[in-house]
Amino acid sequence: MTTSDIDESVRAELNRLRESIDNIDAAVVHMLAERFKCTQQVGHLKANHKLPPADPTRETEQIARLRRLAENAKLDPAFAEKLLNFIIAEVIRHHERIAGDPPTGDAPSEN
Ligand SMILES: C=C(O[C@@H]1C=C(C(=O)O)C=C[C@H]1O)C(=O)O
Incomplete structure (x- = not known):
């Protein structure tokens, strides 16, 4: 039996x-996008002030x-913890990448 009959x-x-x-999945995606917008800003703040990514x-x-x-x-709660750890690991990867880039808002280097 399939879902078609x-x-x-x-x-x-x-x-x-x-x-x-479908509505809930869309909300999750939009909320995650907003969370990553915030964590990207945290990443730049940390990089500009020489703070560690994690x-x-x-x-x-x-x-x-x-x-x-x-x-x-x-x-x-074990599922919630796994999900948060998965998200945080991705955020830390972003922060490490940002720290490797020139700090935002600074003039590009002459040399
Ligand atoms: C966003 C931050 O950076 C990292 C990512 C976190 C997160 O995604 O919630 C929490 C702590 C940090 O390891 C932060 O320090 O607040």
Whole structure:
């Protein structure tokens, strides 16, 4: 049996749920894009002030906070932690790349 030969009422329910899933996925993408806009600015601030790309103390606090939020929302806290670690690893990669570039707002070097 495939999703193309199911009962009409089941199909309608599946479509309704999938529309909500599509909206939620779009919101997740837009929220992530906004988060990366902020973290890019943090990356430039850190590079301009010679601060390290990663801040393990801040990460520990965020993970503890996100785990608490996940528990309250009935979401698996281990999943929430894995997701945040995945995002943070990408942010740190961006920060390392930014630190290798000339600082923003500075005039290009003469030589
Ligand atoms: C964005 C920052 O840089 C890094 C990325 C973090 C994040 O994506 O939340 C948190 C801590 C840092 O390791 C920051 O220091 O705030």
